[in-house]
Amino acid sequence: MNRVHVHLISLSLLLLCNAVKAAAEVVVVVGKNSPMESLNSHEISDIFLGNATALPKIGKVMPLDRSEDRLRAAFYQDYTGKNLPQIKAHWAKNIFTGRGYPPKVVSSIDELRAILLKNPTAIGYTSPDKVDGSMKILIMK
Amino acid sequence: MSKISSAIRDYIRRFTEAKYFFPTICVVLLGLVWATTLNLIRAEYATARETALTLGHELLGTYEAQSLRSLREIDHSLKIIRYAYEAGMSADTLQALEARDLLPSTLVFSVCIVDQSGEVISSTDTGYSCTSNHNLLHALQKTDSLVISNPQESTESILSFGTQLHINGSAAGAVIITVEPAYFVSGYESQKYGTEGLNGLLGTDGVFRVLRIGDNITAGATVDINPSLMDQEANGAIQNYHDGIKRYTFMRHLFGYPLIAMVSLAEHEQLAAARKNAEKYLIRATAGSLFLIIVFAALFRESWGRKQEHEQVVQVEYIAYHDTLTGLPNRGLFSKLLQQALMLAKRNNRSFSVLFLDLDGFKHINDTLGHDAGDQLLIEVSERLTECLRSSDVVARIGGDEFVALLPNHKGGDCAEAVAQKIITAIAEPHNILGHKYSITISVGISMYPRDGQDEHTLMKNADIAMYYAKSHGKNSYRFYSPELKLAS
Numbered sequence: 001m002n003r004v005h006v007h008l009i010s011l012s013l014l015l016l017c018n019a020v021k022a023a024a025e026v027v028v029v030v031g032k033n034s035p036m037e038s039l040n041s042h043e044i045s046d047i048f049l050g051n052a053t054a055l056p057k058i059g060k061v062m063p064l065d066r067s068e069d070r071l072r073a074a075f076y077q078d079y080t081g082k083n084l085p086q087i088k089a090h091w092a093k094n095i096f097t098g099r100g101y102p103p104k105v106v107s108s109i110d111e112l113r114a115i116l117l118k119n120p121t122a123i124g125y126t127s128p129d130k131v132d133g134s135m136k137i138l139i140m141k
Numbered sequence: 142m143s144k145i146s147s148a149i150r151d152y153i154r155r156f157t158e159a160k161y162f163f164p165t166i167c168v169v170l171l172g173l174v175w176a177t178t179l180n181l182i183r184a185e186y187a188t189a190r191e192t193a194l195t196l197g198h199e200l201l202g203t204y205e206a207q208s209l210r211s212l213r214e215i216d217h218s219l220k221i222i223r224y225a226y227e228a229g230m231s232a233d234t235l236q237a238l239e240a241r242d243l244l245p246s247t248l249v250f251s252v253c254i255v256d257q258s259g260e261v262i263s264s265t266d267t268g269y270s271c272t273s274n275h276n277l278l279h280a281l282q283k284t285d286s287l288v289i290s291n292p293q294e295s296t297e298s299i300l301s302f303g304t305q306l307h308i309n310g311s312a313a314g315a316v317i318i319t320v321e322p323a324y325f326v327s328g329y330e331s332q333k334y335g336t337e338g339l340n341g342l343l344g345t346d347g348v349f350r351v352l353r354i355g356d357n358i359t360a361g362a363t364v365d366i367n368p369s370l371m372d373q374e375a376n377g378a379i380q381n382y383h384d385g386i387k388r389y390t391f392m393r394h395l396f397g398y399p400l401i402a403m404v405s406l407a408e409h410e411q412l413a414a415a416r417k418n419a420e421k422y423l424i425r426a427t428a429g430s431l432f433l434i435i436v437f438a439a440l441f442r443e444s445w446g447r448k449q450e451h452e453q454v455v456q457v458e459y460i461a462y463h464d465t466l467t468g469l470p471n472r473g474l475f476s477k478l479l480q481q482a483l484m485l486a487k488r489n490n491r492s493f494s495v496l497f498l499d500l501d502g503f504k505h506i507n508d509t510l511g512h513d514a515g516d517q518l519l520i521e522v523s524e525r526l527t528e529c530l531r532s533s534d535v536v537a538r539i540g541g542d543e544f545v546a547l548l549p550n551h552k553g554g555d556c557a558e559a560v561a562q563k564i565i566t567a568i569a570e571p572h573n574i575l576g577h578k579y580s581i582t583i584s585v586g587i588s589m590y591p592r593d594g595q596d597e598h599t600l601m602k603n604a605d606i607a608m609y610y611a612k613s614h615g616k617n618s619y620r621f622y623s624p625e626l627k628l629a630s
Contacts, residue, residue, distance in 0.1 A: 092249050093327035097207055102248045 026075045028125045029135040031116035036123070038139035045080040047123060049090060050100035063103035064112060064124035075125045163444065167437035171430055178426035182419040189415035193389050193406055194377040200333060200340075201391040201404040207328055208342065208402050209395055215318050216287055218245050218252070219304045222316045226254060226306055235263045249324055254306070256314040257282075274301060281305050281315045289399065292361035293348055298322065300350055300360070322351035322360040329353050337386055337407035345399040354384070379408060464538040466516055467523035475537035475545060479597050482549045486590055494557035495600045496546040497586040497608035498526065498564065501616040503542035506579060514574045518581065521574075525567045529560065545604070561585045561619035569617060582617035584608055593622045 028044060030036050036058060046052035047063050054060045066072050073084050082090065094100040106112045112124050113134050123138070131137060155161065221243055226234045235252055238244050244252055244265065253264035259278050276294035281303050290301035303317040329340045341352040349362045362383075380390040388405035395402055409416075462474035470478065482493050500522065507515035519542070526536045526544060535547040546564075548557060568583040586608025594600040607622040620626070 088248060089323075089327065091246065092321070092324045095246055095249055096211055096324055097328045098210060102246050104242075105247065 025127065026071055026078065026125050027128050027131060028079075028123065028138045028140075029112075029116065029131060030123055030138060031118075031120055032134055032136050033117070034120045034122075034136070036121075036138060038141045040141040041079050044123075044138075048076075048103060049080060049087075050094055050102070058121055060121060062115075062119055062122040064115060064122055065103040065105045066112075066125075067105055067107060071125075071127055160445075163437050163441040167433060170433055174426055174429050174433070178422050181422050185415045185418050185422075186412060189412045193408075193411035196333065196411075197377055197389050197391040197404055197406050200406075201393060201402065204328065204340065204404055205393050205395065205402045208325060208400070209398075211325070212395065212398055212400070214245060215250075215302045215320075218243070219287065219302065219316055219318060222252065222254070223304055223306055226316065227308060227313075232263050235265055239265060245318065249320060251319045252316070253319075254314065254316050257312060262314065277301055277303060277317070278315065281317075282312060287398070289344070289350065291344070291346070291348055292322070292350060293363075298360060300325070323353075323358045325351045326353035326358060331355065334404075335407050335410035337388075337410055339382070339388060339390075339403065339405035339407075341403045342395075343392070343401040343403050345394070345401065350400065380405065467520055467538050469523050469527075469544075470535060470537040472537065472539040475535065475539065475547070476597060478535050478537075479547055479600070482547055483590065483595075483597065485549070487595075492590055492592070493547065493549045494560075494587055494589045495604045496548065496557065496561060496564075496619075497588075497601075497604040498536075498544035498546060499584050499608055499612060500542040500568075501582040501584055501612065503581065506574075506581065510574065510579075517574050518572055518579070521572050522568060522581075522583075525570075526564060529563045529567050534560075545601070557587050557589065558619070558621075561587060565617060565619060584612040584616050585619035586611055586622065587619060588622045 028039070036055075039055075043052070043055065047055075047061055048065070052061075068084065076082055076084060076087050080087070091100075091102045095102070106115065106124065109126065109130050112126060113132070116122050116124060117134050126135075128137075222234065222238060225238060235244065235254065239247065244250070247265045251265055254262045255278070256262055259275065274290060274295045274297065277288065277290045280288045282305065285305055288303050290299075290303075292298070292300070295301075298321070299319045300322045301317050301319045303315045305315050306313045325342050326340045329338070331338070334340060336355045339352070339354050342350045343352075343364060344350055347363050349364070350360060352359050352362050377389045377391060379387050381387055382405075387408040389408060389411065390403070390405045392401050392403045394400075462471060462477075463469065464471045479495070485491070486493050503515070503518070506518060519538075523536070523538065523544075526546070530536055530546060530548070531550070533550050535549075537545050537547075539545050546560075548560060564585060565583055568581065571578045571580050586604045586606065588594060588600045588604035588607060590600060593603045603622040606626055607620045610626045611618050611620040614620070
């Protein structure tokens with residue numbers, strides 16, 4: 001193996017690690033009774049940015065956000081490509097121009113769990129270690 | 142009347158000469174091209190201006206509605222919080238209200254309740270500091286209605302809206318909602334406003350609560366506020382701003398708040414498309430003008446060239462057919478004219494006369510006084526001869542001192558006789574040559590068509606015979622041809 005090969009392999013391992021790491025950091029969840037099984041990241045982005053309020057065959061969806069922390073930043077970066085100040089500016093504009101309202105903020109994992117169970121069209125996100133039997137992880141298409 | 146019409150005809154003839162015609166038409170066409178172009182440009186700008194005014198009005202209307210809605214929501218939230226707090230919910234008030242979605246979005250707004258000294262009793266999580274603005278607290282204590290912070294009186298770049306709280310009738314602090322000033326100009330779209338458009342909320346105290354130009358957002362800029370602006374609207378008047386850019390300005394006081402909504406569109410941006418079109422039109426007009434000028438210059442040159450050629454030809458012909466010294470027709474031309482007269486006379490059954498004219502004693506004068514004097518004399522003789530004849534008559538110089546005349550329109554011999562006598566008398570008058578007076582006489586021989594000949598040669602010969610007879614029988618006289626003369630000489 002020459003040096004170029006070594007570099008290429010290291011690079012791809014690194015990228016893979018990052019991808020795995022990102023995937024591992026935040027997961028998108030719905031209630032176990034939810035009819036939703038999988039979504040692509042574009043659909044998730046639209047739902048959480050307010051560009052789409054409903055999904056075909058599912059109907060009106062209810063996105064659930066969390067208060068500002070590292071997990072939130074990771075979620076938005078991965079699925080919408082925007083950082084938190086950009087998300088805030090996006091919502092400032094939508095609120096001011098009357099085009100939409102930000103997702104409801106849940107303040108604890110218990111609250112998230114309760115709403116997901118009660119509302120089959122609610123979607124939230126959390127870290128993988130917080131996932132339990134009342135939720136199911138959405139498969140990324 | 143005829144004087145006027147002939148003057149007009151004259152004018153038209155002069156006008157159609159190449160010298161005047163082509164340049165004039167060219168100038169007229171150029172005038173048309175430029176008049177149309179300038180008019181188009183003027184219309185372009187007028188339309189662009191109108192479009193800008195309409196757009197500005199529309200943007201202001203939208204901005205006014207959006208701002209008022211936000212202000213009323215904040216106002217309303219403050220009232221709800223105040224009610225809940227004063228009704229006795231104390232420290233949990235905000236969380237309880239938030240749980241019921243009664244607070245504005247905490248993503249963008251922060252809410253806090255402070256006591257009389259500005260200490261925070263309760264706040265939503267986003268953690269803007271509500272306490273450092275002493276001026277705001279001071280203002281809040283003075284009134285029961287909504288208070289809006291002044292960016293010039295605070296070190297922080299946030300906008301605060303507050304209202305006083307009362308417990309049991311006494312002042313108990315205030316509830317304050319804060320937001321970043323940029324929130325109020327987040328509806329700015331450069332597609333509509335341009336990159337130098339202006340959007341802002343101006344306080345009635347002359348201080349901008351927020352001002353956005355392009356992507357540059359500030360708070361606290363001041364303007365010399367005209368008190369009358371409070372009630373009036375600005376409807377697109379051009380304002381010069383501190384950044385030197387002229388803008389169409391639209392303003393309206395927001396009902397119920399000490400704020401004026403403002404939208405301004407940069408003039409040069411709104412007129413940019415019109416300016417591009419104007420440039421296009423100018424280029425086209427210039428190109429068209431150049432084209433016209435080139436074409437007309439070419440036409441002019443062509444026409445002028447042909448005129449020159451024509452004049453040259455005429456001149457050459459003139460030299461070929463006229464005597465250089467006297468300007469009279471020469472023998473060649475006279476021959477042609479005689480042929481013409483013969484043809485006409487034959488066709489119309491008319492008669493005409495040919496007169497041979499020979500100066501008496503010319504050689505003597507030429508020899509004694511010199512050729513210059515001789516030439517002078519010949520010129521004067523030619524002039525007098527011309528004077529004696531009508532414009533339809535011809536007199537030509539065919540030799541040194543020999544002339545011949547053709548009288549085509551005279552009827553019969555009487556007229557020829559009268560003319561001959563007139564000539565003799567006129568020539569006999571003393572001539573003034575080089576300062577001296579000299580006398581000279583002329584001998585005239587007359588032949589007539591058809592009596593004395595029916596072709597050029599015969600008429601000429603017979604007139605010559607008659608003249609010779611006159612010369613050898615006393616001079617200074619005229620003789621008609623008759624066959625006897627021929628026999629006698």
